[in-house]
Amino acid sequence: MSTKLFSRKQANLLWLLQQQQPFSSSPSLLLHISTISSITEEPPPLTKKKPNPNPEQQLLNLLQSSNDDDNWKENEQQLLKLLSSISPPRLPQVFRHWKTTTSKALNLLEWIQTNSPTSLPTSQSIVYQAICEIASREKDSHLKLYHIFQTSKSHNVDFASTLIHHFSRRGMIDECINVFNEIDPLLKNTHLCNILLDVLYKRNRFVEAKQVLDEMLQPESTFLPNDQTASIVFPVVLGKREESEEEEENEAWESGNEVEEIVGLVSKFCKHRVFPAALALTMLITKLGKSGHSENAWKLLHVVMDMGGTVEASSINSLLTGLGRENNFQKMCLLFSEMKEKGIKRDGKTFGIIIHHLCKSRRIDQALQLFEEMTKEKEDGDVTATPDIITYNTIIKGLCSVGRQEEGLVMLDSMRSQHGYAPNTVTYNALINGFCKAGEIEKSRELFDQMNEEGVPVDVITLNTLVDGMCKHGRISSALEFFRDMQRKGLEGNAITFTSLISAFCNVNNLSKAKNLFDEMLNSRCAPDFIVFHTLLNGFCRAGRLDDACSVASKMESAGFLLDVTSYNVLISAFCKKNRMDKVYEILKVMEKAGVQPDKVTYNTLIASLSKSGDFERVHKVLTRMTDEGLKPTVMTYGSLIHGYCKAGKLEEALKIFNLLDSTSKVPPNTVIYNILIDSLCKNKKVEDALTLMEDMKNKGVIPNVLTYNAMFKGLQDMNWLDKAFELMDNMNEQACNPDYVTMEILTEWLSSVGKTEKLKSFVQGYLDSVK
Template sequence: MEMILTKQPKFLLKRRHLPLLRHFCTEHKSPLPQVSESSIIITQALDVLLQTPDNEWTSSPQIKNLLFSSTSLSPQLFFQITRRFPSSSRALSFFNFLQSNLPTEANTSSLSYAYQAVFELAIRERMSPESLFDLYKACKDQNIPLSINSATLLIRFFGKVSMYDYSLLVYNELDNNLRNTHVRNVLIDVLLRCDHDRDAFNVLDEMLDRESQFPVNELTGDIVFYALMRREHVKNSVTDEELVGLVSKFAEHGVFPNAVWLTQLITRFCRKGKTDEAWDVLHVLMKFDAPLEAASCNALLNALGREGDFKRMNQLFTEMKENDIEPSVVTFGTIINRLCKLYRADEALEVFEKMIAGKETAEISVEPDVIIFNTLIDGLCKVGKQEEALGLIEQMRLRLQKGCMPNAVTYNCLINGFCKSGNIEKGLELFHLMKQEGVTPNVVTLNTLVDGMCRHGRINSAVEFFQEVTRKGLCANAVTYTILITAFCNVNNFQEAIKWFDDMSRAGCSADSVVYFTLISGLCQAGRMNDASLVVSKLKEAGFRPDIVCYNHLISGFCKKKMLDKAYEVLREMEDIGMTPNSVTYNTLISFLSKSGNFSAARRVLKKMVKEGLVPTVVTYGALIHAFCVNGHVDEAMKIFKELSSSSNVSPNTVIYNILIDSLCKNNQVELALSLMEEMKVKEVRPNTNTYNAMFKGLRQKNMLDKAFKLMDRMIEHACHPDYISMEILTEWLSEAGQTEKLKKFVQGYAVSAAPA
């Protein structure tokens, strides 16, 4: 029987669903036409019917004799005859003829099947949904009961044209005994595809009821889980908690999501950080003895590993064995990988040893692959156990016949481990060994060794190694050159850094923005602004644009070279391209202008900073205060300090207090400096050794010993240790004053202010 079906998901093609797919097309146990029925009678009847005008059928003895006198003609054969008419209109005429001539006892069943054929022909002719619905209404008006196949045909058709309300109407008008599992599955599929989840789940709830006459089956589960999984990236009408409950209700009926859907579901929960829900789903299925596979467990193990929840990882691994879920190499690899990433290499090694010792302990034995060996070697190297990692290569060699051969990744992990520990010679030895064993070094090998040498101050060795291996055909990449450029920048050898930058271009390696920014930053810090500007030009030619950090380095570099015009030029360029200066930009300019004594310009920049919506920071105020103090304008510095203190957003820090206390003491305003010390105590700003040293100098000038003793006690109380400057000041002063005993007590950590001066 040819039927119009909606496109089915790929899962329906799996072998275990093939019987269900057949039932999805036609109702199981439905008395549809059998191949054994007499084709001769059907052919004869059709020939006569097609050759006779419709209005003469009733008066034709031959037609009546063929159709109504034979005892072999059944409702199924009336169906076969009706569906072979060339059009739905003639088929409908034949139905009307049957309705007028069939005996009462055969009327209902035969007419039902004949009308089913009319529906099929109408759909095949692509009749409009409205016309088809009129045909359905006519069927209902004549009290012709729908067959199950007619119902599913209509439900699916109306769903296909997004007229799900018609699908619901057909379903709701069916007799209760016809709303079986098959019909409900079709309706749920239609509703979910039309995103009408509420109606779909109303039908599903009836099926999930424990007393349901038509419960869910495996196909119901596939339809529902497929629909929910395909909506992973859109808003779902079912919450995660409800989804867990749904899996549980299906499980009560012995229906479980297949391995693919279950793995996707667990992965989905874990991506959202809902490992508890993933855990619940898996354990619900374990409770009902669902046929689980390692892939689903592996997804959860991976998530638990990311969270460092090794307690539940161990529990799940144990439960896998209890539930006869055979761990795969991925299972062990997941556990080992997560342990290694959390620097728990010893535990990873224990898991590995259990993995390979299964045969001897009657446990499940899984043969490790190259990936597991490489993961473990890398993990051991990261915790400084390079020698143990090296020993694993011997185990790999014992498994050469099983395809477990050390590869470039294996050696790169080992070389990286030895280089990071400073054992460059061992790294080079491994480099030569891998070539002897037929493993070709790659650019990662080159970069690892070059980086290791550079990090341990062996830049010349790195250059020699680079030149040697590249002559032999090993190609470098942008990362290699970046390592060398950065290394030369770090030792302020910018001439070599620029040379390598040029070599990089000649070698055809496209520099990324990191290379440019590294070079620009180093040149700016070294004050080589012409070279920095040249690199900026090359950066723009390469299609990159300086970021805010790069511009700030340029502004800072020009300010240090007292090239204010250039700094303003960079600032204007930033504004022209729509890049808003940040607090660092303005603080750099304010600091330079203030130190230069150009306070009016510094204040203008400060006003612009506020106008741009940036809140001045403690660094901003500190720059101004320091500059005023350095230029002898302590009173102006105190005005800014009071402005800062009154601000609710910014609080002065120890550095600012130290600047003011030192300047006040030098300006013979010791009492005011002492008041700032008290203010620090109230505001819980901790003084440091520099604070006390500045005060000791000021107090000595005023010979205020009592105050000095109290400050010495406060130093001891706050465990603020005196430095050589503190001891130099106090030793000279207290020796002159005959208070060497108090100095001894102070050094020993005892209070000194209680004794009389």
């Protein structure tokens, strides 16, 4: 083909396209051809006569030239002729390109329906859509759109979905609902309902949406839900609403009725063979589990399974997680078995969830059995599921938690060799913690060095584990040195690090070092927590450094921590020991002002201190207040009173209180109370009464200790009652009550002076035989 001929054909095609331009759908093609034409050797012939416009263009020209309806009505024959030559699907394009008003467009449509109905057999609804586009560009478009709808109804034309779309774009939701309600029920279908549902949910019109959905879900409904319905509804159930509704929606999940309604909704969908997609089902189950409704999540999953819906491992894993959170291991095992029965593939996460729960419950052997089942090679050479590094770490941590850290090392080797997983920070932290708890600090340090050699990041958990392990096993200096080394390398400690070190130095009474660490903590970016303050407060009180203790309490309050009853009790006890009762009463007033109620420990501390000083009048006031506040005296309360009266030489008062223990208070006396009374009776030469009291101990099942026997031996020595002493010595050996240096001192002095050394040797030999 010659270049000239090719060029001429291009030009002719360009001219044809230009004549079709009002209805052209390929402007890019037109541009492309015109570009090619511009570089051809020869322009198209200019002498060729242009053909007449096509019928659609002619009809559009006729309508555009008419200023009112009468003009085009005068040309009825021409209109009818043009309409008969236009393909019906092309007629809506004429209306779409006609620059007119809604009323004129409706008049033309009415005229066509009356005079040329054959032109509209398949295109009436599309013509109405075109007229809607005209109306949407006019003022009061919502009124005109609604007028179009009423006109379409009179001609039994269904274009409600288009009208609902137009109204929804303008936020006219009530009009959308009116359109839906006015449609002939026979014209309603699932597609239309889905459109309206989507509009209502997006505009937060949940009440109206529920009404539409309930109608669809009825067994006798003619417009049943489908997968599209589910894709609209379930995201809303999952809480994907407007942000303004988010708080209310979350509160609704706390309601049991709301949750039951959700499960019921899914059940209704399932009855129509419409099931939630795997992702939607998983998200529903996850949300139910997190809000404490695992029972309903269980129902939901089994509704889908029992009705034949497809359930994937992800949905079951979500339910297993929720059940594990509630420690419902029985249902976890049942669900795990159901997966196998129903042929649902159990993946690595499924096994991992069960293994995690078993390890958390310290059922390590069961976890190892499940791990073996997971990794056992099948006949086809494959495995049931491949464990990931999280599962390995779970097993290693579980082994270390029950003192089987050596097996944890074996699992580490397996992790490397069988699956090529390199241990991470979690792996090493678990192993280091296991060996630290076992007191194998050197092995923990070896693992730490190995961790560094392999380039595994060290975190604050690693630091705290080693520091705490060293502190608890008496290597406090090493712990502090290790901490300083980590600080130099850029790893700052946190409140847990400082607490371990401060507690350790307090325990060895090195309060200067503890205070220095506390001050360092205050000056660093690491804010002390309540435990740190309480630890240091307790340490200073135990050491009798009360000014420092008060300083810590003041800093504690300045840091925003309110002292609790335990902290106040520590201070009260310390000041009582120093007999600083004025300060004690001051603290009690501060407690009352802060709204902190004294507890049994507070009152017992006060009663013990006042009894010791012989202030029995105040003791009884405190005791009365204690009972008035509903706190019952304990054995410690009565023990303090009895000890105070005995110390003050008021033995009769002490015995009265003792006799009240069983009769009114129903608080059984313990060994301490018996010892106080027996010692006091013996010192007052009432040895027979002491022996009677010791017999009472035996009858009530209270076991005497070495202090009981020492008090009796001293009393019997003063009375020189050898036979009774020998009897008690035999009882002491029978009860395997080991003598102490006081026992041996009393008996050696007494028996040697009366020539009974053989009896003493026999007693000592009996003791030696009992400890073999």
